[in-house]
Amino acid sequence: MNPFALVALSACAAAMIGAAAAYFVRVRMPRPPVGVYAASDIAFLSVGVVVAPLLYLSLSGAAVSAVFGLVLGLAVQFTLAPVCGGRWAWALALAATAVTAAFAFADRPVAVRVCTDLLLVVAVVGVANLWAQSGMRPVHVAAFAAVLTGYDLVATTLTRVTLDFATQVQGRPFAPMFALTGGDRPVAIGLGDLLLLVLFPLVATRAFGRRAGLLAASVGVGVTGVVSALFAVGALTAGFPLLTLLGPLIVAQHLVWTRRYGGERRTVDWRAGTPVRARPRDEQALPAAELTAALAVPVPDGSPEGTWFAVGEGRVLATGPTPGQARRAAGRQAPEVPVVIRMV
Numbered sequence: 001m002n003p004f005a006l007v008a009l010s011a012c013a014a015a016m017i018g019a020a021a022a023y024f025v026r027v028r029m030p031r032p033p034v035g036v037y038a039a040s041d042i043a044f045l046s047v048g049v050v051v052a053p054l055l056y057l058s059l060s061g062a063a064v065s066a067v068f069g070l071v072l073g074l075a076v077q078f079t080l081a082p083v084c085g086g087r088w089a090w091a092l093a094l095a096a097t098a099v100t101a102a103f104a105f106a107d108r109p110v111a112v113r114v115c116t117d118l119l120l121v122v123a124v125v126g127v128a129n130l131w132a133q134s135g136m137r138p139v140h141v142a143a144f145a146a147v148l149t150g151y152d153l154v155a156t157t158l159t160r161v162t163l164d165f166a167t168q169v170q171g172r173p174f175a176p177m178f179a180l181t182g183g184d185r186p187v188a189i190g191l192g193d194l195l196l197l198v199l200f201p202l203v204a205t206r207a208f209g210r211r212a213g214l215l216a217a218s219v220g221v222g223v224t225g226v227v228s229a230l231f232a233v234g235a236l237t238a239g240f241p242l243l244t245l246l247g248p249l250i251v252a253q254h255l256v257w258t259r260r261y262g263g264e265r266r267t268v269d270w271r272a273g274t275p276v277r278a279r280p281r282d283e284q285a286l287p288a289a290e291l292t293a294a295l296a297v298p299v300p301d302g303s304p305e306g307t308w309f310a311v312g313e314g315r316v317l318a319t320g321p322t323p324g325q326a327r328r329a330a331g332r333q334a335p336e337v338p339v340v341i342r343m344v
Helices: 003-026 039-056 061-084 086-105 109-133 138-158 161-169 191-208 210-232 243-261 267-271 288-295 323-331
Strands: 177-179 188-190 308-312 315-320 339-342
Touching (some): 003 109, 003 188, 061 086, 061 109, 086 109, 109 177, 109 191, 138 161, 138 191, 138 243, 177 191, 188 191, 191 210, 191 243, 191 267, 308 323
Antiparallel strands (some): 177 188, 308 315, 308 339
């Protein structure tokens, strides 16, 4: 592989993380009306990522290009909309996809690759910011990374799924890989790897502060650099599942920062500029007196069996069918973390 292209790939990864961070600081994306992220959302997303390549392999290359062209166009539009307005965003997204398709029909492979890479960069910056700004938590990213680590290892090393899919989309417009070179051994990063490289530094910054975000960015660029160096010296010669290195490091960072701070900063606190503060160990456990007072609060008569009550300030703040739903509903009414008890 071209060593200069390998160095450039690491530099591009660093530049994309920097661009996403600048967008994160300067642009506030409108929060979609999807509530809060839950484990089921991450499970659904993981299943989609695993199943999608298998479905695409059953389609023609042209059909796959059409699907990804639509997806990239929509992602570019909602990324640019907060910056230049909805109409201009639509015009730019449609123009960019049309130009890329025109280069493909004109058989201009280098131009197709450059245009596709630019569309991917804008789309990844937008999707990562949408997820980070709308409340995706580090535990969600860590769980997603853990699932993709196992899938990437199986799909790339133990089976031909990744190889067959890469062969199918290579050189086509809107291919889901950031590629600097073409040929039989392209220098490229897959869309899933790229998304996690950019996403975790943003989520870590929001939840744990700037230092955590800088560490996450450094780890991502470092992993990309190490893999590139192994290809440059010939230690690696075939496709390598990047997430087998990056995924466990994302999980480790989540565990370290959660233990360090005893929790994470909420999105509303991040938007308000509230600094991250490590809670002392004695504050992380509920005092016995407060627990006793909470248990003494009377609950409404006639509540269904199995209802959970979020209690604070000497009253029932909210109810829900699960502890998490009751706690989240109470969080909209009171700034403090409520006590959650279940009706006996």
